[in-house]
Amino acid sequence: MKRFTSVFLLLNLLLSCSENQKLTFNDISFDPVNCESCLPVEVNIPRAESADDIGKNINTAVSELVIEILNFAEEKQPETIEEAIEEFQSAFKELKDEFPDSPDWEATIDGEVSKEKKDLICIRINSYMFTGGAHGYGATSFLNFDAKSGKLLEHSDLFKDRKGFMALAEKEFRKQENISAASNINSSGFMFENDKFHLPENIGFTDSHIVLHYNQYEIASYAEGPKILELPLEEVKRFLNY
Known part of the structure; x- marks a missing residue:
């Protein structure tokens, strides 16, 4: 009986650990705070909450895509979303100093987990950018991941x-x-x-x-x-x- 109880407790412990390691997503936002002169830039994306490489791989790929969308720097490449937002603001300021009548830029990036199952995770990123010209540009990007490794899939x-x-x-x-x-x-x-x-x-x-x-x-x-x-x-x- 004691042996059965020990096995039962061990199984419960293993199941508990497995549940604790389950990948979860939380929404995080980036936007200029308390900055009257800042351009309207909003970034809302899902972040994988996991201490292992799965979450790290997913978060890295999502961040890299957001940075790519926002990036206007030719010499210095932003390494974080915060830096990319700052560079976006700086690029407009340089343009505005040279061409004072330039209309304000704006950027909105919204992400969501559109599918999550045992072997596949898909994240959809909707973006809208206006950087002058006749109209802005909206786009949708998908990132697909192997749920067991976090590998970005081609x-x-x-x-x-x-x-x-x-x-x-x-x-x-x-x-x-x-x-x-x-x-x-x-x-x-x-x-x-x-x-x-x-x-x-x-x-x-x-x-x-x-x-x-x-x-x-x-x-x-x-x-x-x-x-x-x-x-x-x-x-x-x-x-x-x-």
Whole structure:
């Protein structure tokens, strides 16, 4: 009986440790505080709360993307989000000193965990930037991670049958955009390179769908906006590794 009790307590301890190590996400924000002359810059992103490499890998990749979006420094490369925000402010100040009539810049970056399961974590980053010109620019980026290691996944890691997935995706894209199978993919004004369908730069996941997100200018004009194709996971899981 004592032996059974000891085994039971050990199992409870192991399960408790496992639960304590479970990856969780909290939202964190970066924005200028108590600064009347600062530009409107807001960054809200999920942060993985984990002491192991999984959380570190995820947080590093998310931070690097945010820095890349904000970065206007040609010589000095920001190492943190706070530095990137400061450099964004400084770049505008330099422009304003030279061209006083320049309109104010702005930047908003919002992130969320769009899918989290035992083998895959997907984070969606929506951004909007205005740095002068006729209009601002909004974009969506997806970061996909192996949930067991925190490794940032490439598109090639997602598919076990990329060719088969592309064939299905093109068929559904044509159906969505009313392009017949016999017509050139660019016949209705799209700008696919070499007149051939290709997957977007950003592929992400929700609980029920895989999302193919073509940002503005990627395959169509700014006026057309982003093009988004969502395919049910149940229909495409045979093509996927995750």
